[in-house]
Structure formats: structure tokens, C-alpha cells
Amino acid sequence: MRLEVEITGKTFRSAAGETHEVLAPLKFVLSSGEVGVLIGPSGCGKSTMLRIILGLDRDFGGRVARPPEARIGMVFQEPRLLPWRSVEQNVRLAAPNVSDAKLSELFKILELDAHRRHFPGELSLGLARRVALARAFAVEPDLLVLDEPLASLDDALAGRLRDEIATLVASRPVMTLLVTHSIDDAIRLGDRLFFLSPRPARIVQEVPIAVPRAERSEAELVRIKAELAAVQLESK
């Protein structure tokens, strides 16, 4: 399964009637088992790009090809849970075919067991984000999209959730698209990094990481990070 994105441009008309260019021409391909990471400054158009890829925004130039039968799991920037449904119902509504065993396993990994019956209003942001992750994984997605899933969490929790994401991504072949500001997240989770320019966004650089995710030791990560810094200096 492959995701092919070829955007020739996207403009946005503001309330004042001015036209803004949000996305410049850009192109990339993602295959099953790969984690692509989009890194770029705030407001560069990442969320717009995600909306286009997810089919929420059809008003753009170019094309996005993904298999029509591909199931999508999405973690939005905000958890976007249904406040009037319990944690378990939230997950089951998005993933009606999830087995009890699978659900138990997910809740166990994400440490949500105690919160199955709670309503989202009773959860902390960190917990709500974990529910959003559980929901995205429960659908057993072919395309997993994570829009800054670890933003505004403390380092320890973010680190644990990152490991959990890595475990879950490794457990099945899935095309993953991660949006983040954090180079650390990017090099720990990503197979290919796409650095984006400020708005209108285009891909400034595409950096593959050759070492498989599981074999990246701390020393390895430091080396990759240094390499990235050098590459980025070069490109400036």
C-alpha cells in the first residue's frame, strides 16, 4: 500500500478577501511500514497538508492517491473525544470491529484500564491524548496520522508515549505520518524526515534514516542528530 501526495498548490481566501498561498508545490510518497515525519515551523501549513491528505479539504491543486479501502487512524492535535461518551465507547465507536482482547491489550499498553468508564471531561490532557492514541490504533489503520500527539506533555510522559507509539507502529505494517516540532521525536520514530519551509510550505529537504528504529541506541541517536545539524547547516 502506498500513499502518494502531489500537491501543486493550495490557496486560502481570508475573510478580508485576500488570497494567501498556504502550500507550495510538494511531493512525497510513503509506503507500508514507513514512518514519515513532517517537521516545520509553526503555521507553515502542516495541518492544512494533513487535512488534504485525510480528504477533509478537497479544494486544492494536485492529487492525493491512497487506496480507497485504506483505514485511517488519526490523532489530532487536540484529543477530539466525544465528551458525552465514555473512554471505552469513544474507542469502540471509531473502531466497531475491535475485539475485546485487542482493546484490553491497547488499554493495558496505554495504561487506561482504570479509566474505561470515565468521561473525557474527567481526564487530564495526558490521559485524553492516550485515549486518542488508543482510538487511532484500535481501528488497525493502514494509514496512521499523528498531528503533534506529544505536544504540551511533560518530558517523562512524552517519552513513554513515544515508546508506546514505536511499539504499536512496529506491531503491524502501517503507513505513518507524524507531524512534530521535536527533532528528538523525529529521529526516534521516523524513517524519513521531511523538513518544511515557512509558509507557503514546500519540502526543503528529505532525510532518510538508514538505521532501523529498533537498533537506534542513544549513541546512534546522538550521531544522527549531529548529522542532521550538519546537513541543515549545509542547506542554509
Next chain:
Amino acid sequence: MLRLLSFALLLAIWWIAALFVGGAKLPSPPAVLNVIVADASSGALFLHLGATLARVALSFVLAMSLGSAIGYLMGRVKLADRLGDPWLILLLNLPALVVIVLAYIWAGLTEAAAITAIAINKLPTAIVTLREGTRALDRSLDEMATVFAMPRWRAFRHVVLPQLAPYIAASARSGLSLVWKIVLVAELLGRPNGVGFEIGVAFQLFDTPRLLAYSLTFAAVVLVIETALVQPFEARATRWRPRAA
């Protein structure tokens, strides 16, 4: 307990006032109770109450379902809003009496005319409330439902409907009180039974005990329905909300 005390106080004031004003204008509580008991044992009270309740139920259900559907449509589809808005303003400002009289003239003194007229009076407020509710729907949750490919009906039931529930409850609340008031007018003008009809008869005979007997039983029924049906529904619809301090 406090409520009971307050009710007893009202009763006491009524009784004292009745002693001063005299039985013809303001009968004492036992006099009114006598009429209630007499009409209850003859069955007339239940016949009239039943007729009124049936009209309320029918016109309320008709107005709520139609009004909710139209309101939802107008909230979702801009064209429908544009087309419907002038009609809505007209309906909102049309006096209830005009609608009832016209319905009786056009459709005859029939049950259908009465129920339609009552429903038309309630319809525009239901539309307005539901339109506001639909406009306030959270688009980000709609997007979530789309991305996770929720089937239309499931998305409507679990994503849209819970957001509309407080608006539906509010509309039911205000709508019911409106229907309670209008149904009596419709009955007074053109029905041979119901609480409104009985009150009309009592008015013509200046029979204050009968008038009070029927209006008070009617008020009691309204109170029971409000507390037993409407309030629990409201509480259930909003149970996920954190309690107000």
C-alpha cells in the same frame, strides 16, 4: 420539605382571601375540592383532561419532530436557511389566536384543525432553537467522524445528537409550556370537550369553583409531567457535563 411549606402557605393565603372576598368570586379550597371530587367520580374530569392531554401530545410531537427536522436543515444548509427565514419570521410573529381562528375557518371545527393550529404555534420556536443548536455543532468532531469513516447514522446518533440534546430539551421545555397555554384557547373556540371547553362553560355561567377546579387539576397534571418526564430527560441528556458547583 421547604416546597411543601411554601405550598401550604399559598393554600393558607387563598383560604384567608376567600373568607374576605366571598365564595362567588373566590371560592374556598374545600368548595373547589368538592367540584373536583364530584367531576372525578362522574368521570367528566378525566374525559376532559384526557382529551386535552391527547391534543397536547399530538400537536407537541408533530411540532417538535417537524420543527427539529426543519431547524436542523436550516442550520446545515445555507440555501434552506435563506429560503426559510422569511417564513420563519412571519410564523414567529403571527398571534396564536389568528392561527387558531383561520384554521377553524379553513378546515372546519375539526380535531385536525385544532391540532394543526396548536402545532403551527409551537413550530417556529422549535425551528429557531434547533437551528441555533445546529449552527453551534462542533466541526472538529464532525471531521473526526469523517476521518474514522463513521457511517452517517452512527455519526448522527453519537456525534450530532448529543450536541443537540440540550437544545432539544430547551425547546421541549419552552414548547410544552406554550402548548399548554394555547391548547385551552383552541378548545375554548372550537372543541366540544377538553379543559378549555369546560373553562369556557364555567365562564359563561360565572361558575368560579368549576373554573378553578379544572384549571388547578390541569396545572397539577402539567407539574407532574414536567417533573416526571421533561426534567429527567434533561438530566440524562446532560449527565456527562461536570456538575455546576
